Amino acid sequence: MSSEPMERRVAYIGDRLKGSRCPLCGNEYFKPKRYCGKCGRKSLGRMEEIDLFYEKGVLETCTVIREPTNRFMKLAPFIHGIVSFHNGKVRVPGRITDVIIGDGEVNLDEFEGREVVPRFRRRCSVGRSDIIPTISLAFTFADEYYPYQRYEISQPNKEYDVPGIVGYGVYVSRFRIKEVGMERSVPFIDEDAITAAVEAGKLALIHSGVDSRRIGKVYVGTESNPYAVNPIASKVAQVLKLGEDGADGVQMVDAVDTEFACKAASSMFKDAVALTFYPRDPMEYVMVIGADNAQAAPRCEPGGELDYFVGYGGVAFIFGKKDVIAEVEGWCSCTSDTPDFWRRDLEPYPRHGGRFTGEPAYFKHIIKAGRKLMERMNLKPSDIDYFVCHQPNPMFPAKAAATLGFKPEQYLPGIYVTKFGNTYSASSLIGFAAILDQAEPHKRIMVVSYGSGAGSDAYLFVTTSQIRDKRAYQKFTVKYQAENKFIHYIDYATYRMFKEGL
Amino acid sequence: MNSPPAIIGIGRTRFGEHFEADPEDLIDEAGLMALESAGIERKDLEACYISDYLLQITSKMGLEEGFISHLLEMNIPIERMRSFSSALMNACHAIEAGKYDIVLIGGIEKMTDRLSKIRDDLMLFVDRWSYYSGGTPESHHELLLREYIRKYKVNGADREKLMLTLAHISVKNHRNALWNEYAHFRREIDVERVLAARREERKTLGTYDFAPISDGATAVILANPRKAKEYTSEPIYVLSSEMATDYISYSSRPYRAGFIASRIAMEKALKAAKISIDDIKLLEVYDQSTVLEMTSLEDLGFIEKGTAWTKLYENFKDFKGYYDLDGREVYVNTDGGLKADGNPLGATGGAQIFEVVKQLRGEAGRRQVKPDGDLLYGCVQEMEGFGTKVYIHILGREKRE
Numbered sequence A: 001m002s003s004e005p006m007e008r009r010v011a012y013i014g015d016r017l018k019g020s021r022c023p024l025c026g027n028e029y030f031k032p033k034r035y036c037g038k039c040g041r042k043s044l045g046r047m048e049e050i051d052l053f054y055e056k057g058v059l060e061t062c063t064v065i066r067e068p069t070n071r072f073m074k075l076a077p078f079i080h081g082i083v084s085f086h087n088g089k090v091r092v093p094g095r096i097t098d099v100i101i102g103d104g105e106v107n108l109d110e111f112e113g114r115e116v117v118p119r120f121r122r123r124c125s126v127g128r129s130d131i132i133p134t135i136s137l138a139f140t141f142a143d144e145y146y147p148y149q150r151y152e153i154s155q156p157n158k159e160y161d162v163p164g165i166v167g168y169g170v171y172v173s174r175f176r177i178k179e180v181g182m183e184r185s186v187p188f189i190d191e192d193a194i195t196a197a198v199e200a201g202k203l204a205l206i207h208s209g210v211d212s213r214r215i216g217k218v219y220v221g222t223e224s225n226p227y228a229v230n231p232i233a234s235k236v237a238q239v240l241k242l243g244e245d246g247a248d249g250v251q252m253v254d255a256v257d258t259e260f261a262c263k264a265a266s267s268m269f270k271d272a273v274a275l276t277f278y279p280r281d282p283m284e285y286v287m288v289i290g291a292d293n294a295q296a297a298p299r300c301e302p303g304g305e306l307d308y309f310v311g312y313g314g315v316a317f318i319f320g321k322k323d324v325i326a327e328v329e330g331w332c333s334c335t336s337d338t339p340d341f342w343r344r345d346l347e348p349y350p351r352h353g354g355r356f357t358g359e360p361a362y363f364k365h366i367i368k369a370g371r372k373l374m375e376r377m378n379l380k381p382s383d384i385d386y387f388v389c390h391q392p393n394p395m396f397p398a399k400a401a402a403t404l405g406f407k408p409e410q411y412l413p414g415i416y417v418t419k420f421g422n423t424y425s426a427s428s429l430i431g432f433a434a435i436l437d438q439a440e441p442h443k444r445i446m447v448v449s450y451g452s453g454a455g456s457d458a459y460l461f462v463t464t465s466q467i468r469d470k471r472a473y474q475k476f477t478v479k480y481q482a483e484n485k486f487i488h489y490i491d492y493a494t495y496r497m498f499k500e501g502l
Numbered sequence B: 001m002n003s004p005p006a007i008i009g010i011g012r013t014r015f016g017e018h019f020e021a022d023p024e025d026l027i028d029e030a031g032l033m034a035l036e037s038a039g040i041e042r043k044d045l046e047a048c049y050i051s052d053y054l055l056q057i058t059s060k061m062g063l064e065e066g067f068i069s070h071l072l073e074m075n076i077p078i079e080r081m082r083s084f085s086s087a088l089m090n091a092c093h094a095i096e097a098g099k100y101d102i103v104l105i106g107g108i109e110k111m112t113d114r115l116s117k118i119r120d121d122l123m124l125f126v127d128r129w130s131y132y133s134g135g136t137p138e139s140h141h142e143l144l145l146r147e148y149i150r151k152y153k154v155n156g157a158d159r160e161k162l163m164l165t166l167a168h169i170s171v172k173n174h175r176n177a178l179w180n181e182y183a184h185f186r187r188e189i190d191v192e193r194v195l196a197a198r199r200e201e202r203k204t205l206g207t208y209d210f211a212p213i214s215d216g217a218t219a220v221i222l223a224n225p226r227k228a229k230e231y232t233s234e235p236i237y238v239l240s241s242e243m244a245t246d247y248i249s250y251s252s253r254p255y256r257a258g259f260i261a262s263r264i265a266m267e268k269a270l271k272a273a274k275i276s277i278d279d280i281k282l283l284e285v286y287d288q289s290t291v292l293e294m295t296s297l298e299d300l301g302f303i304e305k306g307t308a309w310t311k312l313y314e315n316f317k318d319f320k321g322y323y324d325l326d327g328r329e330v331y332v333n334t335d336g337g338l339k340a341d342g343n344p345l346g347a348t349g350g351a352q353i354f355e356v357v358k359q360l361r362g363e364a365g366r367r368q369v370k371p372d373g374d375l376l377y378g379c380v381q382e383m384e385g386f387g388t389k390v391y392i393h394i395l396g397r398e399k400r401e
Helices: A004-014 A070-075 A193-208 A233-239 A266-277 A304-308 A359-377 A395-404 A408-414 A424-438 A466-473 A478-482 A492-500 B023-038 B064-072 B084-096 B119-126 B128-132 B137-151 B157-177 B191-201 B225-231 B260-273 B290-299 B308-317 B337-341 B345-361
Strands: A018-021 A028-030 A048-051 A057-065 A078-085 A090-096 A115-122 A134-141 A159-171 A175-179 A182-186 A215-221 A254-258 A285-292 A313-322 A326-338 A386-389 A444-448 A453-463 B006-012 B047-051 B078-081 B102-110 B215-223 B236-245 B282-284 B323-325 B328-332 B377-384 B389-396
Touching (some): A004 B128, A028 A090, A057 A090, A057 A134, A057 B137, A070 B119, A078 B137, A090 A115, A115 A193, A134 B128, A159 A266, A159 A424, A159 A478, A175 A492, A182 A492, A193 A285, A193 A313, A193 A466, A215 A266, A233 A254, A233 A285, A266 A285, A266 A313, A266 A326, A266 A424, A285 A424, A326 A359, A359 A395, A359 A444, A386 A395, A386 A424, A408 A424, A424 A478, B006 B023, B006 B345, B023 B064, B023 B215, B023 B345, B047 B064, B047 B345, B064 B078, B078 B084, B084 B102, B084 B236, B084 B345, B084 B389, B119 B128, B119 B137, B157 B191, B157 B290, B157 B308, B215 B225, B215 B345, B236 B260, B236 B345, B260 B290, B260 B377, B260 B389, B282 B345, B290 B308, B290 B328, B290 B337, B308 B323, B337 B345, B345 B389
Parallel strands (some): A090 A134, A386 A444, B047 B078, B047 B102, B282 B377
Antiparallel strands (some): A018 A048, A078 A090, A115 A134, A159 A313, A175 A182, A285 A313, A326 A453, B006 B215, B236 B389, B323 B328
């Protein structure tokens, strides 16, 4: 049994890598300290809070752990070492993650001296009923898959009449499995829906330049929260410091998880927009995250057909009225009681009701919501520049798009299921992000999500001239992650092991 | 130190695996041997200082004072510390202060009962943030070695020489333990064995670079020097008992290619004993790994920083049983060190003291060292944690006025 207060204290410092800096001599400390050892009482009460969450470090020394402690068994073998920040002013111990160390000899000289980026991950294994321990003392090499990016808060230039997207981030893991003409993203063994949600949120903050303290609410849509009870949104709010933070560790922000299969996140777009628009007490910014590490039964078991399609990833959008990159033009949703995919409480894997899949579920809802929205807005498919919808497999989105009257050049830029697999609540939204990555200003984009159960949310967005300006702040684009030379392809056995997690 | 306390009795068990014994059985055996060798009765004891590092976790035993009281069937003051050196230091303070005349110092550890279960706890104790990022008890030693290599730019062929030197240290300690009837390992190994273990385990440091974890107990009877003469004609004086500390988090320490606490404690100890480092020909270092034997020789001031690997490399070309350090003979870990004698944490320091007392009295049998000139002093370095607490004891056959 773990101790909840101990876990929380470790996570509170470790998730964010909090420390202190002496304003008098510049000494830095991990973890936080109330006074500086050199300046003594003069520094008492004057220490500045620092954290290394958005910083870049150097792996100074390292070794391979092949015989770990008991709780790190599933991670081994791995690289563990000492990481220095700020030219050696402060050092922390760390584990290198996202690297598979084989049985062969390892040349430590190849790792030492390289730049590393802190990553928020699960810390180690615990019992199934324990709190999931997390930490950012996990690092990846800055010259590999995940680039170092500064988080620079920028002062907004322009206020729009209506709200829209002010920034977004997509996170897909480095690991992929290639099968039957498709590539799918696979979480590393220390990743899950929580870590993907935090990662996507972090990337959205970096892209938008929005001060995290100005976020009023965060939604996390997921169907694969590793907890049955306990939100992911609270972790996201704490780690990303959303809302004003008090010295007591409580963030002044609203945070909630939502669930409706793969439309858990898209559904909240309109809520986010509404909150920023409420005339009496508008929120400056609202964040919506979709993150999933969907479970799938082994292939020989009922529900095993999903195992060919599940992906892993997260996406986050920040809505507001300042420095908007895509305005929300309209929306339309539909819902019916059509359980085509479900997971009963305490069941490890979801079931897929073959009878409902396709026509009465996916196609019916997507086409209905899409058509209705065009009707309402008095638009034809040719008035829309890009179309993207939920992508459970490579065939469905193309068929749905064609049925609605869209041409391949309108919908192909948003299809990423062949690269990442079905990322569930992130699926249609990652496609949307891929379009935003490349769209010119003043382009109209239609997004239609689909959630089993069932329902669809259709949205129309129009890009603004600021979409180009903000591209400079996001190197980690959808395309970059889809076609990265550091992608690591793994076999089926490794995929199942990673998917099971710590 | 006005009148240094005197050791009048020593005792220990064999180190290794004692499946059949409870911790009480082990300390009973060591304690009785110490009482016997001092020629005193239980009733002569006025207080007891005992040490164990992990008994609460390994054996689920707290209140060690109570079972010592029960064994002795006495109600004297008993206090528990975490290392033998810590218990010895506290006992010295009490005797110097005139509080007691005769005390028992005992060390116990029972590591093997729950060998695999204590790894996480052990690491949490030693450096919790390292543990949270996957650190192990062994990884600290490897990181220290990497830091040493980096700091002193030991590369290419030199790097190979360094690794070979470390292997020789292990071989030397195993050979020393051959004639130690209490040692955990009494078998000779060769350099190839050490290197093969590293290769097979695909590690920087392999099985033969690390001390084992052992069960065992040790005991010492310490007396006021005036009182000591009543029991023995050959008391061994504790000329200095010093310690220094360092940050719990290894990664936060400014100096990471060794232990600053070793240097500080040693400087204080030499000053207190009024001797120079050149007077020390017999040394017990806390070699939890071969790396620590090498770096300790630098930290303690026997060899200049960054050069121990090359000094020792030259020595091992034609090893004479001692390190020839610019003409000085220094015998190191004559009992086999932690590597071969064993490492029951709370009892380990007692075995180091046991060895130095035996050597100073000329009772070490086939292990007896015979340096040029008299063997007057012996030095013991013991640690708690990874250089977090370093204790230095200098023992001598006579006091230097």
